[in-house]
Amino acid sequence: MREGAIGGTAARATDGVIKEVIVESDAVRTFCFQEPHSPWPGQYMMVWVRGVDEIPMSFSGPDRMTVHAVGEATRALFDLQAGDALGLRGPLGNGFSLVGEKILLVGGGVGVAPLAFLGDEARKAGMEVTSLIGFRTASDVVLKSRLEGLGELILTTDDGSAGVKGFVSAGLAKVDLEEVDQIYLCGPELMMWDVINRCRSRADRIQACINRYFKCAVGVCGSCCLDPEGIRVCAEGPVITAERLLEGEFGRYRRGPSGSIGSCQG
Numbered sequence: 001m002r003e004g005a006i007g008g009t010a011a012r013a014t015d016g017v018i019k020e021v022i023v024e025s026d027a028v029r030t031f032c033f034q035e036p037h038s039p040w041p042g043q044y045m046m047v048w049v050r051g052v053d054e055i056p057m058s059f060s061g062p063d064r065m066t067v068h069a070v071g072e073a074t075r076a077l078f079d080l081q082a083g084d085a086l087g088l089r090g091p092l093g094n095g096f097s098l099v100g101e102k103i104l105l106v107g108g109g110v111g112v113a114p115l116a117f118l119g120d121e122a123r124k125a126g127m128e129v130t131s132l133i134g135f136r137t138a139s140d141v142v143l144k145s146r147l148e149g150l151g152e153l154i155l156t157t158d159d160g161s162a163g164v165k166g167f168v169s170a171g172l173a174k175v176d177l178e179e180v181d182q183i184y185l186c187g188p189e190l191m192m193w194d195v196i197n198r199c200r201s202r203a204d205r206i207q208a209c210i211n212r213y214f215k216c217a218v219g220v221c222g223s224c225c226l227d228p229e230g231i232r233v234c235a236e237g238p239v240i241t242a243e244r245l246l247e248g249e250f251g252r253y254r255r256g257p258s259g260s261i262g263s264c265q266g
C-alpha cells in the first residue's frame, strides 16, 4: 500500500503566476502555474481570486488545476491569462491512498481532474489503471486523451452522443469488479453515491473525493462538517473512505454557506 499525502492544515499563501491556460471545453479550463506545489492527488488548494472570493480547487497535476465555470469566482478565473497571478493556499487536506495492483478510477464531469493526476502516479508505481468517466454530452468531455494514455477507458454520456449511452453506472456494468483492488471516485455527489450503493459490499475498498462548502479550510469553522460524525472534510478529507459515508448525510443532503440544509445534487 502506498500512502496518500498526510494533509497539512496550515499552508502558507503564495502567489501563483499562471504559465498557460488550456481550453478543455466551453466551460472547463486548465490553469498551469509557473511553479509546481508538491501536492499528492486528492489534495486541494484554496484559490484566492482577488476581489471576488477564495474557493477550493483540486490539483489536476503538480502544477495545475482544472476549473469548471459555475459561478462568480470560477467565471472571474476565466478572465485570467498567462502572466496573471492568483493567491494560493495549499496543498491542503488528505489525498488518495494508492492500494493494490489494479485500480478503477470513476469520475464525472470536472471530477475527472484529480483522478487523472492520481492515474499518473499509479502508472509511475506500476499499477494497472482502468478509467470510467461520465459526462452529460460529447461537448462536455474533458481530459479523455490524458486518461486514455493510462490504460483502458470507458466513456459514458447521458445522451449517448459519445461512448456508452447512460450514466456512469451503465459503464460500471462493463467492469469486472472482482479484478479491481481499489475504486477511486470524484464527481457529482449523486453519481458517487450511486456507485457506492451499487458496490456496498466493497465499501472498504472505495475512496471518494468529496465536496462540501469550505470557508476556513483549516478545520476550525465547522462549515464543511459531515453529519453524523462531524468529519471536517477540509482537514480530514477531502478524500474519505466509502465506509464512513454510508450512513450519514452524504448522498442525502448537504449544507450551504449559511449552514442550512439543501440538496446534494450537482
Ligand SMILES: Cc1cc2nc3c(=O)[nH]c(=O)nc-3n(C[C@H](O)[C@H](O)[C@H](O)COP(=O)(O)OP(=O)(O)OC[C@H]3O[C@@H](n4cnc5c(N)ncnc54)[C@H](O)[C@@H]3O)c2cc1C
Residues within 6 Å of the ligand: 044, 053, 054, 055, 056, 057, 058, 059, 065, 066, 067, 068, 069, 070, 071, 072, 073, 074, 075, 110, 113, 114, 210, 211, 212, 213, 214, 215, 238, 256, 266
Ligand atoms: C475539495 C474541493 C475540491 C474542488 N475541486 C474542484 C476542481 O478541481 N475543479 C472545479 O471546477 N471545482 C472544484 N471544486 C468546486 C469549486 O470549489 C466550486 O465550484 C467553486 O467554489 C464555485 O465558486 P463560484 O464562486 O464560481 O460559484 P458560486 O456562485 O459561489 O456557487 C456555485 C456552486 O458552487 C458551490 N460552491 C461555492 N463556493 C464553494 C466552496 N467554497 N466550497 C464548495 N462549494 C462551493 C455552491 O454551493 C454552488 O453550488 C472543488 C470543491 C471542493 C470542496
Ligand code: FES
Residues within 6 Å of the ligand: 213, 214, 215, 216, 217, 218, 219, 220, 221, 222, 223, 224, 225, 232, 233, 234, 235
Ligand atoms: S471549512 Fe472550516 S472547518 Fe472545514
